[in-house]
Amino acid sequence: xxxxxxxxxxxxxxxxxxxAATLLSACSKHGGKGGSLSGAARDTTLVxxxxxxxxxxxxxxGASLTSSEITGLIYPGLLQGEFDTKTGLVNYLALEKxxxxxxxxxxxxxxxxxxxxxxxxxxxxxSITYILRSxxxxxxxxxxxxxxxxxxxxxxxxxxxxxxxxxxxAELVGADKGQVDFDKAIETPDDTTLIFHFYKPVxxxxxxxxxxxxxxxxxxxxxxxxxxxRESKLNQQPVGAGPYRLAEWNKQQTLTLSSSVTCNLPKxxxxxxxxxxxxxxxxxxxxxxxxxxxxxxxxxKPEDFPAVQKANPNVDLKTIxxxxxxYVGWQNIDGDYYNQTGKLRPHPLFGDxxxxxxxxxxxxxxxxxxxxxxxxxxxxxxxxxPSLKWAYDDSIKPYGYDQTQAVRLLEQAGWLPGxxxxxxxxxxxxxxxxxxxxxxxxxxxxxxxIQQNLREIGIECKIEQQETxxxxxxxxxxxxxxxxxxxxxxxxxxPLDVWGSDLKKSRFNFPGFINPRxxxxxxxAKSKMRTEDARPYWVEYQKILHEEQPITFLYWIRETQxxxxxxxxxxxxxxxxxxxxxxWTLKPSVAP
Amino acid sequence: MLRYILKRLLIAVPLIFGVLTLTFFIxxxxxxxxxxxxxxxxxxxxVAEQIRQQYGLNDxxxxxxxxxxxxxxxxxxxxxxxxxxxxxxxxxxxxxPVTMTIAILTLIANFVFGIIIGVISAVRQNSFLDRFLTVxxxxxxxxxxxxxxxxxxxLFALKLPLFPVSxxxxxxxxxYGAFGFIMDRIxxxxxxxxxxxxNGSAGIxxxxxxxxxxVIRQDYIRTARAKGLSERVVxxxxxxxxxxxxxxxLMGSSLPFIFSGALFIExxxxxxxxxxxxxxxxxxxxYPLIIADTFVSGIMIVFGNLLADVLYAVVDxxxxx
Numbered sequence: 070x071x072x073x074x075x076x077x078x079x080x081x082x083x084x085x086x087x088x089a090a091t092l093l094s095a096c097s098k099h100g101g102k103g104g105s106l107s108g109a110a111r112d113t114t115l116v117x118x119x120x121x122x123x124x125x126x127x128x129x130x131g132a133s134l135t136s137s138e139i140t141g142l143i144y145p146g147l148l149q150g151e152f153d154t155k156t157g158l159v160n161y162l163a164l165e166k167x168x169x170x171x172x173x174x175x176x177x178x179x180x181x182x183x184x185x186x187x188x189x190x191x192x193x194x195x196s197i198t199y200i201l202r203s204x205x206x207x208x209x210x211x212x213x214x215x216x217x218x219x220x221x222x223x224x225x226x227x228x229x230x231x232x233x234x235x236x237x238x239a240e241l242v243g244a245d246k247g248q249v250d251f252d253k254a255i256e257t258p259d260d261t262t263l264i265f266h267f268y269k270p271v272x273x274x275x276x277x278x279x280x281x282x283x284x285x286x287x288x289x290x291x292x293x294x295x296x297x298x299r300e301s302k303l304n305q306q307p308v309g310a311g312p313y314r315l316a317e318w319n320k321q322q323t324l325t326l327s328s329s330v331t332c333n334l335p336k337x338x339x340x341x342x343x344x345x346x347x348x349x350x351x352x353x354x355x356x357x358x359x360x361x362x363x364x365x366x367x368x369x370k371p372e373d374f375p376a377v378q379k380a381n382p383n384v385d386l387k388t389i390x391x392x393x394x395x396y397v398g399w400q401n402i403d404g405d406y407y408n409q410t411g412k413l414r415p416h417p418l419f420g421d422x423x424x425x426x427x428x429x430x431x432x433x434x435x436x437x438x439x440x441x442x443x444x445x446x447x448x449x450x451x452x453x454x455p456s457l458k459w460a461y462d463d464s465i466k467p468y469g470y471d472q473t474q475a476v477r478l479l480e481q482a483g484w485l486p487g488x489x490x491x492x493x494x495x496x497x498x499x500x501x502x503x504x505x506x507x508x509x510x511x512x513x514x515x516x517x518x519i520q521q522n523l524r525e526i527g528i529e530c531k532i533e534q535q536e537t538x539x540x541x542x543x544x545x546x547x548x549x550x551x552x553x554x555x556x557x558x559x560x561x562x563x564p565l566d567v568w569g570s571d572l573k574k575s576r577f578n579f580p581g582f583i584n585p586r587x588x589x590x591x592x593x594a595k596s597k598m599r600t601e602d603a604r605p606y607w608v609e610y611q612k613i614l615h616e617e618q619p620i621t622f623l624y625w626i627r628e629t630q631x632x633x634x635x636x637x638x639x640x641x642x643x644x645x646x647x648x649x650x651x652x653w654t655l656k657p658s659v660a661p
Numbered sequence: 662m663l664r665y666i667l668k669r670l671l672i673a674v675p676l677i678f679g680v681l682t683l684t685f686f687i688x689x690x691x692x693x694x695x696x697x698x699x700x701x702x703x704x705x706x707x708v709a710e711q712i713r714q715q716y717g718l719n720d721x722x723x724x725x726x727x728x729x730x731x732x733x734x735x736x737x738x739x740x741x742x743x744x745x746x747x748x749x750x751x752x753x754x755x756x757x758p759v760t761m762t763i764a765i766l767t768l769i770a771n772f773v774f775g776i777i778i779g780v781i782s783a784v785r786q787n788s789f790l791d792r793f794l795t796v797x798x799x800x801x802x803x804x805x806x807x808x809x810x811x812x813x814x815x816l817f818a819l820k821l822p823l824f825p826v827s828x829x830x831x832x833x834x835x836x837y838g839a840f841g842f843i844m845d846r847i848x849x850x851x852x853x854x855x856x857x858x859x860n861g862s863a864g865i866x867x868x869x870x871x872x873x874x875x876v877i878r879q880d881y882i883r884t885a886r887a888k889g890l891s892e893r894v895v896x897x898x899x900x901x902x903x904x905x906x907x908x909x910x911l912m913g914s915s916l917p918f919i920f921s922g923a924l925f926i927e928x929x930x931x932x933x934x935x936x937x938x939x940x941x942x943x944x945x946x947x948y949p950l951i952i953a954d955t956f957v958s959g960i961m962i963v964f965g966n967l968l969a970d971v972l973y974a975v976v977d978x979x980x981x982x
Binding site: 121124125132228229231232233235236239299300304320321322346347348349350352353356357359360362380536537538539541542543545556559563566567576577 | 692693694697698699700701702703704705706707708711712714715740743744745746747755811814815818819822825826827828829928929930931933937941944946
C-alpha cells in the first residue's frame with residue numbers, strides 16, 4: 070500500500086463528507102418566518118396530520134378533499150352551507166335569507182361569511198338573482214364584484230382547464246346543446262347583481278348548490294391563459310377573502326395558514342395558525358397524535374384508539390355521521406357476454422334476486438361488525454344513510470343471519486348439494502372469486518368471514534386481492550363476478566350514476582342492476598322543487614333495493630377522528646371533520 | 662483511467678435510454694389510469710377525458726413515444742400528473758437532496774461500524790465477543806427494515822421520547838438559526854439513519870470479518886509479527902488495508918441498495934425524498950414522474966458500479982483499467 074493511494078482515499082472520504090455537509094445545508098433552504106412551538110406559540114397553533122399534501126389551492130381545479138377544505142378557508146363563498154344534523158338536509162344561508170327556516174339545528178352556522186345578501190328564484194325556476202354585499206374585499210384590497218363570479222364560471226366551464234366541478238354548470242343556458250353560453254347564462258348588470266339563467270326549471274336547492282361555486286379574483290387571473298392555468302404561479306399564492314391566508318407551503322411537508330386579520334367574512338379565524346403536516350404513514354400519524362405533536366388525525370381505527378388514549382389521556386375520539394359503507398357486489402348480468410355482444414342476460418350465479426337474498430341471509434354481517442368495527446359499525450340496509458333522516462326508511466327490517474332460510478332459497482332456485490359438498494345447478498358449481506383491493510384490513514377481515522359463512526352452506530368462495538388501480542379498472546370493465554368495495558355517499562341523494570338502467574350512462578352501476586322503476590323514482594325525486602317532498606320516492610327506492618339485493622349491503626362505518634382535548638367548540642358531521650374549524654378555539658395549556 | 666471512465670459513461674447512455682424506453686411502454690401497458698381519480702360520482706364524465714387530453718394520453722402509443730422522446734432529448738421530462746403539474750425536474754430537485762443526505766450518512770455509518778465490528782470479530786475469532794457480534798449482526802441483518810423502523814419509533818420516540826417520530830425538522834425550526842436548524846435536522850435523521858445503517862453495517866461486518874480472517878493467515882502478516890511490530894500496527898496497517906480491498910468495491914454497489922432501503926424509511930418517517938416520490942408516483946400512475954425516477958435510479962446504479970470499479974483500481978495497484 071503506497072502513500073499515494075492512501076492520500077487519494079483520504080481525499081475521497083473528505084469529499085464525501087463535504088458533500089454530506091453541503092447537502093445538509095442545501096436542504097435547509099426552505100426558509101420562512103415562524104416561531105418555535107413552545108409555550109405561547111403552541112396555544113395559538115393547531116397542527117393537523119394529513120395523509121397527503123394538497124394539490125391546488127385553487128377552487129377551480131383543486132381535486133382532493135384536503136385541497137377543498139383548505140381552499141374553503143382561504144376563499145370566500147357566495148352562500149354559507151349548513152348541515153342540519155336533525156334532518157340530514159343541507160341548508161343555504163345568505164346574509165338576509167335562508168333556504169330553510171332555523172330548525173334548532175345544533176350545527177348552525179353564521180350567515181355572515183356569505184357574499185350574497187339575498188337571492189330571488191324566478192317563479193318559473195329558470196333563473197336566480199343574487200344581490201351581493203358591497204363591503205367584501207379580496208385580501209389585496211380590491212372589491213369582490215359579480216364579475217369575479219362570471220369570470221370564474223367561464224373557467225369552471227373551460228374544457229382545457231378540466232375543472233372537476235364542471236358538473237355544476239350542467240343546467241346553465243346552452244349546456245343542453247353541449248356548450249354553456251356564458252353571455253346569456255350569467256348576467257352582471259352591476260357590481261352587486263348576479264343573475265344565472267337555466268335552460269330548464271331547476272329546484273331551488275339545486276340552483277343554490279350549483280350557482281354557489283367559489284369565485285376567483287378576475288384582476289389577478291385575467292391574463293392567465295387557460296392552457297397555463299394549472300401551471301400558474303398564482304396557484305402557489307392564493308389571494309382569497311376567507312378567514313385564513315396561506316402563510317407558507319413546503320410541498321409534501323407542511324402547509325401553514327394564518328388567520329386573516331382583515332377578514333370580514335365572517336371574521337378572522339379564531340386560532341392564529343393552522344399547520345397541516347403531511348405524514349403518509351398511518352402508524353406514525355397515530356404516534357404523533359399520541360405525543361401531542363399533532364392535534365387532529367382523521368380516520369383513526371377504533372381498535373387502535375384504546376392504546377393511544379392510555380398513553381395520552383388528552384386525546385379524544387370524535388365521530389361524524391354515517392357516510393361510508395362497505396358492500397359485496399354481485400354481477401347481476403353476465404359481464405363477459407355483455408362485453409362481447411352488448412346484450413344482457415342474467416349472471417349464471419348471481420342473476421337471480423332470490424339467490425342474492427340467500428347470499429345476504431347467509432352472511433353473518435353482525436359478527437363482522439362486532440369483530441372489527443364494534444360500536445363504530447351499523448348494519449346497512451340500502452345506500453340511503455341513516456344520517457339522512459329526512460329520506461331514510463326506518464321501517465325496513467334488515468335481513469338477519471339465517472342460514473336455514475338461505476339454504477331454502479338456494480334449493481328453491483335449483484342449487485342442490487353436489488358430490489364434493491359444493492352446490493350445483495345443471496352441472497355448474499356454485500364457486501366464485503371474491504375480489505377486493507389490497508391493503509384494507511377491514512375488508513380482509515370481512516372477506517374471511519364471508520368465505521367461512523358461504524362454505525357452511527355449500528358455496529365455494531375464493532378470495533383475491535388486487536392492487537387498487539387494477540381492481541378499479543377490472544370493476545369498470547365488468548370483469549369481476551363478485552367483489553368487496555365501498556362507497557362514500559354525497560349529501561344530496563342522486564343515485565342514478567350508481568343504479569341507472571342505461572349501463573353506458575350509469576358508469577358506476579358495476580353490478581349491472583337493471584330496474585326501470587329506480588330510474589323513474591330518481592327522476593321523480595329530482596323534479597320535486599322541495600327536497601323533503603321527494604321522501605315517498607326514496608322510501609319506495611329503499612324497498613326495491615332491499616327486495617332485489619343487487620349487492621349485499623354490509624355496514625355503515627362511523628368514521629372516527631382523533632382529536633386533542635385542547636380543541637374546543639368543534640362540531641363534526643358528515644359534511645366534514647372541519648365543518649366549523651374557523652370557530653374552534655384552543656384551551657390554553659397550564660403555565661409551566 | 663480517464664479513458665476507461667469515459668468509455669464506461671458512453672456505454673451507459675444507450676443502456677439508460679433502453680431502460681427508459683422499456684419503462685415508458687411497461688407503465689402504459691400496465692392496468693390503471695392516471696385520470697382514474699376523476700372517475701367518481703358527482704364529477705362530470707368529461708373531466709377524465711379532458712384530463713387525459715391534457716396529459717396527451719389520447720394519442721396513439723407510438724405518437725406519445727415520439728413526442729416524449731423529443732422532449733427528453735431536449736432535457737424536458739415533462740410535468741407531474743399527480744403533483745399539481747409541477748415540473749418533474751423540480752420535484753426531483755427537491756427530493757433528491759433529502760435522499761442523498763440519508764444515503765451518504767448511512768453509507769458512512771455503514772462502513773465505519775461495519776469495519777469496526779468486522780475487525781473485532783476477526784481478531785478475536787471464536788471468542789465470546791465474536792460470537793456475540795456475529796449473532797447480533799445476523800439478527801439485525803435478517804430483520805425487515807420497515808418493521809425495525811416502526812419498532813425503533815415505538816422504543817425511542819414513544820416509550821422513551823428521545824427522538825422525534827417523523828419529519829425532517831421540527832415545526833418552526835427555521836427560527837433556530839443555521840446551527841440550530843442543522844442540529845435539529847440531525848436529531849430528526851438519527852433514527853432513520855440508525856435503522857438503515859444497523860442493517861447495512863451488519864452485512865458489511867460479515868464481509869470484513871471474512872476478508873480479515875483470510876488476510877490474517879497470509880505469510881506477510883506472519884512476517885510482520887516476526888519483525889516484532891506491535892499487534893496494533895499489524896492489524897491496522899498490514900492486515901486491514903489488504904482486507905479492505907474487496908470491501909471498498911461494496912461501497913459503490915451498495916449505493917443503489919441504500920437508495921431502495923431509503924424508500925421505506927422515507928414513507929415511515931415522512932421524509933419528502935425520492936423513495937416517497939417514487940412510491941406515490943407509481944400508485945398514482947404518474948407516468949412522467951415514474952420515468953424520471955427510473956432515470957435517477959438508473960444513473961445511480963451505473964454510477965455506483967463505475968465507482969466500485971474505479972475504487973478497486975485506486976486501492977489495488979495490481980489492477981490496471
